[in-house]
Amino acid sequence: MKARxxxxxxxGFAGTGKGTLVSALLEKYDNYALSVSAxxxxxxxxxxxxxxxxxxxxxxFRAMIQADELIEYAQYVDNFYGTPRAYVEQKLSEGKxxxxxxxxxxxxxxxxxxxxxxxxxVVPPDADTLQxxxxxxxxxxxxxxxxxxxxxxxxxxYISQYDYLVVNDKIDVCVEEMHAIIQSEHFRxxxxxxxxxxxRKDMEKFR
Amino acid sequence: MKARxxxxxxxGFAGTGKGTLVSALLEKYDNYALSVSAxxxxxxxxxxxxxxxxxxxxxxFRAMIQADELIEYAQYVDNFYGTPRAYVEQKLSEGKxxxxxxxxxxxxxxxxxxxxxxxxxVVPPDADTLQxxxxxxxxxxxxxxxxxxxxxxxxxxYISQYDYLVVNDKIDVCVEEMHAIIQSEHFRxxxxxxxxxxxRKDMEKFR
Numbered sequence: 001m002k003a004r005x006x007x008x009x010x011x012g013f014a015g016t017g018k019g020t021l022v023s024a025l026l027e028k029y030d031n032y033a034l035s036v037s038a039x040x041x042x043x044x045x046x047x048x049x050x051x052x053x054x055x056x057x058x059x060x061f062r063a064m065i066q067a068d069e070l071i072e073y074a075q076y077v078d079n080f081y082g083t084p085r086a087y088v089e090q091k092l093s094e095g096k097x098x099x100x101x102x103x104x105x106x107x108x109x110x111x112x113x114x115x116x117x118x119x120x121x122v123v124p125p126d127a128d129t130l131q132x133x134x135x136x137x138x139x140x141x142x143x144x145x146x147x148x149x150x151x152x153x154x155x156x157x158y159i160s161q162y163d164y165l166v167v168n169d170k171i172d173v174c175v176e177e178m179h180a181i182i183q184s185e186h187f188r189x190x191x192x193x194x195x196x197x198x199x200r201k202d203m204e205k206f207r
Numbered sequence: 208m209k210a211r212x213x214x215x216x217x218x219g220f221a222g223t224g225k226g227t228l229v230s231a232l233l234e235k236y237d238n239y240a241l242s243v244s245a246x247x248x249x250x251x252x253x254x255x256x257x258x259x260x261x262x263x264x265x266x267x268f269r270a271m272i273q274a275d276e277l278i279e280y281a282q283y284v285d286n287f288y289g290t291p292r293a294y295v296e297q298k299l300s301e302g303k304x305x306x307x308x309x310x311x312x313x314x315x316x317x318x319x320x321x322x323x324x325x326x327x328x329v330v331p332p333d334a335d336t337l338q339x340x341x342x343x344x345x346x347x348x349x350x351x352x353x354x355x356x357x358x359x360x361x362x363x364x365y366i367s368q369y370d371y372l373v374v375n376d377k378i379d380v381c382v383e384e385m386h387a388i389i390q391s392e393h394f395r396x397x398x399x400x401x402x403x404x405x406x407r408k409d410m411e412k413f414r
Contacts (some may be wrong), residue, residue: 126406127410152413153414160396163396165395165396165399184371187373187384188372189368192372196363199330199363203337203359
Protein backbone atom coordinates (compact mmCIF):
# COMPACT_ATOMS: atom_id res chain seq x y z
CA MET A 1 0.00 0.00 0.00
CA LYS A 2 2.98 2.33 0.40
CA ALA A 3 4.58 2.33 -3.03
CA ARG A 4 4.75 6.04 -3.86
CA UNK A 5 6.07 8.73 -1.54
CA UNK A 6 4.20 11.84 -0.45
CA UNK A 7 5.24 15.33 -1.52
CA UNK A 8 5.17 17.46 1.59
CA UNK A 9 5.79 21.08 2.34
CA UNK A 10 6.87 22.11 5.81
CA UNK A 11 6.35 25.79 6.50
CA GLY A 12 6.42 27.93 9.60
CA PHE A 13 7.26 31.39 10.91
CA ALA A 14 10.94 32.30 11.11
CA GLY A 15 12.05 31.23 14.57
CA THR A 16 9.76 28.22 15.07
CA GLY A 17 12.60 25.74 14.68
CA LYS A 18 11.44 24.43 11.30
CA GLY A 19 14.99 23.71 10.09
CA THR A 20 15.82 21.73 13.24
CA LEU A 21 12.62 19.70 12.87
CA VAL A 22 13.37 18.86 9.23
CA SER A 23 16.95 17.82 10.08
CA ALA A 24 15.64 15.61 12.90
CA LEU A 25 13.12 13.93 10.57
CA LEU A 26 15.83 13.20 8.00
CA GLU A 27 18.20 11.86 10.64
CA LYS A 28 15.73 9.80 12.67
CA TYR A 29 13.73 8.13 9.89
CA ASP A 30 14.88 6.70 6.56
CA ASN A 31 11.71 7.39 4.54
CA TYR A 32 12.41 11.07 3.89
CA ALA A 33 14.33 12.90 1.18
CA LEU A 34 14.94 16.63 1.15
CA SER A 35 14.30 18.33 -2.15
CA VAL A 36 17.42 20.00 -3.55
CA SER A 37 16.74 23.43 -5.07
CA ALA A 38 18.18 24.81 -8.26
CA UNK A 39 19.65 28.32 -8.09
CA UNK A 40 21.48 30.82 -10.24
CA UNK A 41 23.45 32.21 -7.32
CA UNK A 42 27.12 31.30 -6.96
CA UNK A 43 28.13 28.47 -4.64
CA UNK A 44 29.44 29.57 -1.25
CA UNK A 45 32.57 27.92 0.15
CA UNK A 46 31.81 24.30 1.05
CA UNK A 47 28.56 24.09 -0.95
CA UNK A 48 28.42 21.04 -3.20
CA UNK A 49 26.51 20.93 -6.50
CA UNK A 50 23.67 18.40 -6.26
CA UNK A 51 23.84 18.31 -2.46
CA UNK A 52 23.14 21.83 -1.22
CA UNK A 53 21.88 23.18 -4.54
CA UNK A 54 21.90 22.42 -8.22
CA UNK A 55 23.94 25.40 -9.44
CA UNK A 56 22.75 26.72 -12.80
CA UNK A 57 23.58 29.61 -15.08
CA UNK A 58 20.84 32.15 -15.86
CA UNK A 59 20.51 30.56 -19.31
CA UNK A 60 20.24 27.03 -17.94
CA PHE A 61 17.66 28.16 -15.37
CA ARG A 62 15.53 29.94 -18.00
CA ALA A 63 15.71 26.82 -20.16
CA MET A 64 14.44 24.75 -17.19
CA ILE A 65 11.49 27.13 -16.76
CA GLN A 66 10.69 26.89 -20.49
CA ALA A 67 10.84 23.10 -20.44
CA ASP A 68 8.56 22.96 -17.35
CA GLU A 69 11.33 21.26 -15.41
CA LEU A 70 10.60 23.19 -12.19
CA ILE A 71 7.53 22.57 -10.08
CA GLU A 72 7.83 26.09 -8.63
CA TYR A 73 10.34 28.90 -8.79
CA ALA A 74 10.80 32.45 -7.56
CA GLN A 75 13.19 35.32 -8.06
CA TYR A 76 14.92 37.05 -5.11
CA VAL A 77 16.94 40.13 -5.97
CA ASP A 78 18.95 39.01 -9.00
CA ASN A 79 18.83 35.29 -8.49
CA PHE A 80 16.38 32.50 -9.30
CA TYR A 81 15.52 29.65 -6.96
CA GLY A 82 13.36 26.69 -7.96
CA THR A 83 12.40 23.09 -7.26
CA PRO A 84 13.52 20.68 -10.02
CA ARG A 85 10.77 18.24 -10.93
CA ALA A 86 13.10 15.37 -11.95
CA TYR A 87 14.72 14.99 -8.52
CA VAL A 88 11.37 15.16 -6.69
CA GLU A 89 9.77 12.68 -9.10
CA GLN A 90 12.67 10.25 -8.77
CA LYS A 91 12.53 10.26 -4.96
CA LEU A 92 8.71 9.96 -4.88
CA SER A 93 8.82 6.97 -7.19
CA GLU A 94 11.46 5.38 -4.95
CA GLY A 95 8.83 5.63 -2.18
CA LYS A 96 10.50 8.50 -0.34
CA UNK A 97 8.40 11.20 1.28
CA UNK A 98 9.94 14.32 -0.23
CA UNK A 99 10.23 17.42 1.98
CA UNK A 100 10.12 20.88 0.43
CA UNK A 101 11.15 23.69 2.73
CA UNK A 102 9.58 26.59 0.88
CA UNK A 103 7.78 29.84 1.58
CA UNK A 104 4.05 30.04 2.17
CA UNK A 105 3.23 31.51 -1.26
CA UNK A 106 5.20 28.76 -3.02
CA UNK A 107 3.52 26.15 -0.81
CA UNK A 108 0.03 27.27 -1.78
CA UNK A 109 0.99 27.34 -5.48
CA UNK A 110 2.31 23.77 -5.23
CA UNK A 111 -0.89 22.61 -3.53
CA UNK A 112 -2.95 24.17 -6.30
CA UNK A 113 -0.93 22.41 -8.95
CA UNK A 114 -0.51 19.11 -7.08
CA UNK A 115 -3.55 18.74 -4.82
CA UNK A 116 -2.20 15.63 -3.09
CA UNK A 117 0.71 17.63 -1.64
CA UNK A 118 0.66 17.57 2.16
CA UNK A 119 0.99 21.04 3.70
CA UNK A 120 2.24 21.09 7.27
CA UNK A 121 2.56 24.27 9.29
CA VAL A 122 4.72 24.59 12.40
CA VAL A 123 3.74 27.19 15.01
CA PRO A 124 5.25 28.24 18.33
CA PRO A 125 3.17 27.60 21.49
CA ASP A 126 2.38 31.33 21.65
CA ALA A 127 3.50 34.76 20.41
CA ASP A 128 5.85 35.48 23.32
CA THR A 129 7.73 32.21 22.80
CA LEU A 130 8.27 33.14 19.13
CA GLN A 131 9.62 36.56 20.09
CA UNK A 132 11.99 35.20 22.71
CA UNK A 133 13.24 32.46 20.36
CA UNK A 134 14.03 35.04 17.67
CA UNK A 135 15.73 37.30 20.22
CA UNK A 136 17.56 34.33 21.80
CA UNK A 137 19.38 33.51 18.57
CA UNK A 138 21.40 36.67 19.15
CA UNK A 139 22.18 36.89 15.44
CA UNK A 140 19.63 39.47 14.32
CA UNK A 141 19.18 43.14 15.11
CA UNK A 142 16.01 44.34 16.89
CA UNK A 143 14.84 45.76 13.55
CA UNK A 144 15.19 42.44 11.74
CA UNK A 145 13.34 40.65 14.57
CA UNK A 146 10.54 43.19 14.35
CA UNK A 147 10.31 42.65 10.60
CA UNK A 148 10.15 38.87 11.01
CA UNK A 149 7.43 39.13 13.65
CA UNK A 150 5.38 41.40 11.36
CA UNK A 151 5.75 38.92 8.56
CA UNK A 152 4.63 36.13 10.92
CA UNK A 153 1.48 38.13 11.75
CA UNK A 154 0.66 38.33 8.04
CA UNK A 155 1.37 34.63 7.47
CA UNK A 156 -1.08 33.69 10.26
CA UNK A 157 -3.96 34.50 7.90
CA TYR A 158 -2.91 31.67 5.56
CA ILE A 159 -2.54 28.86 8.12
CA SER A 160 -6.13 27.75 7.47
CA GLN A 161 -5.09 26.73 3.93
CA TYR A 162 -2.65 24.17 5.32
CA ASP A 163 -3.60 20.56 6.03
CA TYR A 164 -1.96 20.05 9.40
CA LEU A 165 -0.75 22.23 12.24
CA VAL A 166 1.86 21.20 14.80
CA VAL A 167 3.00 23.16 17.83
CA ASN A 168 6.75 23.08 18.33
CA ASP A 169 6.96 23.14 22.11
CA LYS A 170 9.35 20.21 22.69
CA ILE A 171 11.39 19.27 19.59
CA ASP A 172 11.34 15.48 20.18
CA VAL A 173 7.58 15.39 20.71
CA CYS A 174 6.97 17.58 17.67
CA VAL A 175 9.17 15.43 15.40
CA GLU A 176 7.26 12.30 16.43
CA GLU A 177 3.93 14.02 15.84
CA MET A 178 5.03 15.16 12.39
CA HIS A 179 6.25 11.69 11.50
CA ALA A 180 2.97 10.09 12.68
CA ILE A 181 0.95 12.62 10.66
CA ILE A 182 2.93 12.02 7.47
CA GLN A 183 2.91 8.23 7.81
CA SER A 184 -0.83 8.22 8.57
CA GLU A 185 -1.44 10.13 5.35
CA HIS A 186 -0.25 7.06 3.45
CA PHE A 187 -3.44 5.32 4.61
CA ARG A 188 -5.81 7.89 3.07
CA UNK A 189 -8.20 6.16 0.71
CA UNK A 190 -7.53 8.64 -2.10
CA UNK A 191 -3.82 7.75 -1.96
CA UNK A 192 -4.70 4.04 -2.30
CA UNK A 193 -7.20 3.90 -5.13
CA UNK A 194 -5.01 1.41 -7.02
CA UNK A 195 -5.10 -0.94 -4.04
CA UNK A 196 -8.90 -0.53 -3.78
CA UNK A 197 -9.24 -1.33 -7.50
CA UNK A 198 -7.05 -4.43 -7.17
CA UNK A 199 -9.08 -5.62 -4.19
CA ARG A 200 -12.33 -4.95 -6.05
CA LYS A 201 -11.21 -7.09 -9.00
CA ASP A 202 -9.96 -9.77 -6.61
CA MET A 203 -13.36 -9.84 -4.84
CA GLU A 204 -15.34 -10.14 -8.08
CA LYS A 205 -14.93 -13.92 -8.00
CA PHE A 206 -17.39 -14.04 -5.07
CA ARG A 207 -20.18 -12.35 -6.98
CA MET B 208 -4.98 21.67 20.85
CA LYS B 209 -6.78 18.41 21.66
CA ALA B 210 -9.87 19.53 23.59
CA ARG B 211 -12.68 17.91 21.65
CA UNK B 212 -12.80 14.26 20.63
CA UNK B 213 -13.27 12.97 17.11
CA UNK B 214 -16.36 11.07 16.01
CA UNK B 215 -15.17 8.05 14.10
CA UNK B 216 -16.82 5.24 12.27
CA UNK B 217 -14.99 1.96 11.83
CA UNK B 218 -16.45 -0.21 9.09
CA GLY B 219 -15.28 -3.29 7.27
CA PHE B 220 -16.46 -6.47 5.58
CA ALA B 221 -17.79 -9.22 7.85
CA GLY B 222 -14.78 -11.35 8.74
CA THR B 223 -12.06 -8.66 8.65
CA GLY B 224 -11.69 -8.68 12.45
CA LYS B 225 -13.24 -5.25 12.97
CA GLY B 226 -14.68 -6.16 16.37
CA THR B 227 -11.32 -7.44 17.61
CA LEU B 228 -9.60 -4.25 16.41
CA VAL B 229 -12.14 -2.02 18.19
CA SER B 230 -11.81 -4.02 21.44
CA ALA B 231 -8.01 -3.74 21.21
CA LEU B 232 -8.19 0.05 20.69
CA LEU B 233 -10.47 0.43 23.74
CA GLU B 234 -8.27 -1.78 25.87
CA LYS B 235 -4.86 -0.44 24.80
CA TYR B 236 -5.53 3.33 24.80
CA ASP B 237 -7.60 5.45 27.17
CA ASN B 238 -8.76 8.10 24.69
CA TYR B 239 -11.55 6.05 23.12
CA ALA B 240 -15.20 5.56 24.03
CA LEU B 241 -17.52 3.15 22.28
CA SER B 242 -20.91 4.57 21.38
CA VAL B 243 -23.76 2.70 23.08
CA SER B 244 -26.73 2.11 20.76
CA ALA B 245 -30.38 2.43 21.66
CA UNK B 246 -32.64 -0.45 20.67
CA UNK B 247 -36.21 -1.60 21.01
CA UNK B 248 -35.26 -5.26 21.13
CA UNK B 249 -35.40 -7.07 24.48
CA UNK B 250 -32.22 -7.49 26.51
CA UNK B 251 -30.57 -10.88 26.22
CA UNK B 252 -29.32 -12.62 29.36
CA UNK B 253 -26.34 -10.72 30.78
CA UNK B 254 -26.94 -7.54 28.76
CA UNK B 255 -26.89 -4.41 30.92
CA UNK B 256 -28.89 -1.26 30.12
CA UNK B 257 -26.51 1.64 29.38
CA UNK B 258 -23.56 -0.71 28.86
CA UNK B 259 -24.46 -3.02 25.97
CA UNK B 260 -27.50 -1.03 24.80
CA UNK B 261 -29.91 1.59 25.97
CA UNK B 262 -33.09 -0.50 26.00
CA UNK B 263 -36.17 1.48 24.94
CA UNK B 264 -39.83 0.78 24.27
CA UNK B 265 -41.18 1.42 20.76
CA UNK B 266 -42.85 4.58 22.11
CA UNK B 267 -39.67 5.84 23.76
CA PHE B 268 -37.67 5.15 20.59
CA ARG B 269 -40.18 6.98 18.37
CA ALA B 270 -40.12 9.91 20.79
CA MET B 271 -36.29 10.01 20.47
CA ILE B 272 -36.59 10.10 16.67
CA GLN B 273 -39.13 12.93 16.87
CA ALA B 274 -36.95 14.93 19.26
CA ASP B 275 -33.88 14.46 17.00
CA GLU B 276 -32.10 12.65 19.82
CA LEU B 277 -30.55 10.06 17.48
CA ILE B 278 -27.75 10.88 15.06
CA GLU B 279 -28.75 7.88 12.92
CA TYR B 280 -31.15 4.98 13.21
CA ALA B 281 -32.34 2.01 11.22
CA GLN B 282 -34.98 -0.66 11.47
CA TYR B 283 -34.12 -4.36 11.20
CA VAL B 284 -37.07 -6.73 11.09
CA ASP B 285 -39.32 -5.45 13.90
CA ASN B 286 -36.75 -3.59 15.95
CA PHE B 287 -35.14 -0.18 15.84
CA TYR B 288 -31.46 0.49 16.44
CA GLY B 289 -30.00 3.98 16.74
CA THR B 290 -27.12 6.12 18.02
CA PRO B 291 -28.18 8.48 20.86
CA ARG B 292 -26.78 11.94 20.35
CA ALA B 293 -26.50 12.81 24.08
CA TYR B 294 -24.03 10.03 24.92
CA VAL B 295 -21.86 10.74 21.87
CA GLU B 296 -21.87 14.50 22.56
CA GLN B 297 -20.96 13.98 26.22
CA LYS B 298 -17.98 11.76 25.38
CA LEU B 299 -16.77 14.06 22.57
CA SER B 300 -16.87 17.07 24.89
CA GLU B 301 -14.88 15.07 27.48
CA GLY B 302 -12.22 14.78 24.75
CA LYS B 303 -12.87 11.12 24.00
CA UNK B 304 -12.63 9.86 20.43
CA UNK B 305 -15.98 8.15 20.03
CA UNK B 306 -16.13 4.94 17.99
CA UNK B 307 -19.28 4.01 16.11
CA UNK B 308 -19.40 0.46 14.79
CA UNK B 309 -22.10 0.88 12.17
CA UNK B 310 -22.95 -0.31 8.70
CA UNK B 311 -21.65 1.37 5.57
CA UNK B 312 -24.95 3.08 4.70
CA UNK B 313 -25.24 4.53 8.22
CA UNK B 314 -21.60 5.63 8.07
CA UNK B 315 -22.11 7.59 4.85
CA UNK B 316 -25.27 9.22 6.28
CA UNK B 317 -23.36 10.29 9.40
CA UNK B 318 -20.54 11.75 7.27
CA UNK B 319 -23.08 13.73 5.24
CA UNK B 320 -24.64 15.17 8.38
CA UNK B 321 -21.38 15.62 10.34
CA UNK B 322 -18.63 16.20 7.77
CA UNK B 323 -15.85 16.11 10.37
CA UNK B 324 -16.62 12.46 11.13
CA UNK B 325 -13.63 10.25 10.42
CA UNK B 326 -14.50 7.22 8.30
CA UNK B 327 -12.10 4.32 8.57
CA UNK B 328 -12.43 1.15 6.53
CA VAL B 329 -10.76 -2.14 7.43
CA VAL B 330 -9.97 -4.58 4.60
CA PRO B 331 -8.38 -8.04 4.51
CA PRO B 332 -5.02 -8.38 2.69
CA ASP B 333 -6.86 -10.10 -0.18
CA ALA B 334 -10.07 -11.88 -1.13
CA ASP B 335 -8.83 -15.40 -0.31
CA THR B 336 -7.85 -14.35 3.22
CA LEU B 337 -11.35 -12.98 3.77
CA GLN B 338 -12.91 -16.21 2.58
CA UNK B 339 -10.70 -18.42 4.75
CA UNK B 340 -11.30 -16.20 7.82
CA UNK B 341 -15.05 -16.47 7.37
CA UNK B 342 -14.80 -20.24 6.85
CA UNK B 343 -12.34 -20.56 9.77
CA UNK B 344 -14.85 -19.23 12.29
CA UNK B 345 -16.73 -22.50 11.82
CA UNK B 346 -19.94 -20.86 13.00
CA UNK B 347 -21.63 -20.15 9.68
CA UNK B 348 -23.01 -22.41 6.96
CA UNK B 349 -21.50 -22.31 3.48
CA UNK B 350 -24.60 -20.43 2.33
CA UNK B 351 -24.20 -17.69 4.95
CA UNK B 352 -20.52 -17.33 4.07
CA UNK B 353 -21.42 -16.98 0.38
CA UNK B 354 -23.98 -14.29 1.26
CA UNK B 355 -21.42 -12.36 3.32
CA UNK B 356 -18.84 -12.51 0.54
CA UNK B 357 -21.40 -11.24 -1.99
CA UNK B 358 -22.24 -8.39 0.34
CA UNK B 359 -18.52 -7.60 0.68
CA UNK B 360 -18.20 -7.39 -3.10
CA UNK B 361 -21.00 -4.82 -3.15
CA UNK B 362 -19.49 -2.83 -0.28
CA UNK B 363 -16.18 -2.57 -2.14
CA UNK B 364 -17.73 0.05 -4.43
CA TYR B 365 -18.17 2.43 -1.47
CA ILE B 366 -14.68 2.24 0.03
CA SER B 367 -13.62 5.30 -1.97
CA GLN B 368 -16.05 7.39 0.11
CA TYR B 369 -14.13 6.58 3.30
CA ASP B 370 -11.25 8.71 4.59
CA TYR B 371 -8.74 6.02 5.53
CA LEU B 372 -8.11 2.41 4.64
CA VAL B 373 -6.21 -0.06 6.79
CA VAL B 374 -5.28 -3.62 5.92
CA ASN B 375 -5.80 -6.04 8.80
CA ASP B 376 -2.95 -8.45 8.21
CA LYS B 377 -1.44 -8.56 11.71
CA ILE B 378 -3.82 -7.35 14.44
CA ASP B 379 -1.18 -5.57 16.57
CA VAL B 380 0.26 -3.66 13.62
CA CYS B 381 -3.20 -2.72 12.38
CA VAL B 382 -4.30 -1.43 15.82
CA GLU B 383 -1.22 0.79 16.03
CA GLU B 384 -1.79 2.11 12.51
CA MET B 385 -5.42 2.92 13.32
CA HIS B 386 -4.41 4.68 16.53
CA ALA B 387 -1.75 6.74 14.73
CA ILE B 388 -4.25 7.72 12.02
CA ILE B 389 -6.90 8.83 14.52
CA GLN B 390 -4.45 10.73 16.71
CA SER B 391 -2.90 12.45 13.68
CA GLU B 392 -6.33 13.67 12.66
CA HIS B 393 -6.35 15.83 15.79
CA PHE B 394 -3.64 17.93 14.12
CA ARG B 395 -5.69 18.79 11.04
CA UNK B 396 -5.93 22.54 10.66
CA UNK B 397 -9.71 22.47 10.22
CA UNK B 398 -10.03 20.76 13.61
CA UNK B 399 -7.94 23.52 15.22
CA UNK B 400 -9.42 26.74 13.90
CA UNK B 401 -10.03 27.99 17.45
CA UNK B 402 -6.34 27.56 18.22
CA UNK B 403 -5.40 29.37 14.98
CA UNK B 404 -7.73 32.24 15.90
CA UNK B 405 -6.27 32.50 19.42
CA UNK B 406 -2.74 32.54 17.97
CA ARG B 407 -3.73 35.17 15.40
CA LYS B 408 -5.08 37.48 18.11
CA ASP B 409 -2.00 36.82 20.25
CA MET B 410 0.27 37.74 17.31
CA GLU B 411 -1.56 40.99 16.55
CA LYS B 412 0.60 42.80 19.14
CA PHE B 413 3.56 42.51 16.76
CA ARG B 414 1.81 44.31 13.92
